[in-house]
Amino acid sequence: MNAILTQEITFAKQDILRGFRKIDKKAEIHISQLIYYPYYFFEFEVNAKSLLKFRGKVGCTIDALSGKGAIVDVQPEFSNHQIEVEPIPPVVFSEDDAKKIAEKFVFDHASSKAKFVTIPKIRLLSSALFHRPFWLAEYSQGGYDQRQMIFDAISGSYHPL
Numbered sequence: 001m002n003a004i005l006t007q008e009i010t011f012a013k014q015d016i017l018r019g020f021r022k023i024d025k026k027a028e029i030h031i032s033q034l035i036y037y038p039y040y041f042f043e044f045e046v047n048a049k050s051l052l053k054f055r056g057k058v059g060c061t062i063d064a065l066s067g068k069g070a071i072v073d074v075q076p077e078f079s080n081h082q083i084e085v086e087p088i089p090p091v092v093f094s095e096d097d098a099k100k101i102a103e104k105f106v107f108d109h110a111s112s113k114a115k116f117v118t119i120p121k122i123r124l125l126s127s128a129l130f131h132r133p134f135w136l137a138e139y140s141q142g143g144y145d146q147r148q149m150i151f152d153a154i155s156g157s158y159h160p161l
Contacts, residue, residue: 036131
């Protein structure tokens with residue numbers, strides 16, 4: 001068993017199946033497994049001057065496999081879980097490399113979204129490697145054109161692989 005930091009599953013296997021069948025009544029869908037995908041979460045304090053002094057917190061996730069960043073609206077809630085054999089893709093980017101990517105991503109985002117008269121100062125407040133749960137599924141219509149899909153077990157969103 002492995003201990004990982006993760007988010008609680010919001011959409012169980014049955015929720016995914018029920019919801020997708022409402023969208024596509026002809027769908028044949030089989031959820032094959034749950035995987036835990038690695039991300040880094042970074043929380044920064046950003047200070048800068050615009051017409052007013054700006055000071056705030058910004059959350060950012062970095063995909064631990066691709067290095068792609070995203071701004072987070074709400075800080076995720078994490079909990080420690082013991083998992084058995086669910087697949088966990090190996091981390092490609094180290095935490096130090098991900099931190100550099102996150103700093104640049106947050107700096108670029110802050111600079112492009114707000115009109116600061118000073119260069120934003122960014123200070124790391126916290127960081128964590130966490131694993132987001134996803135359901136892997138096989139999808140077809142009438143037994144034809146079988147495709148793999150991935151469903152986010154937190155948001156319920158999906159897309160083909």
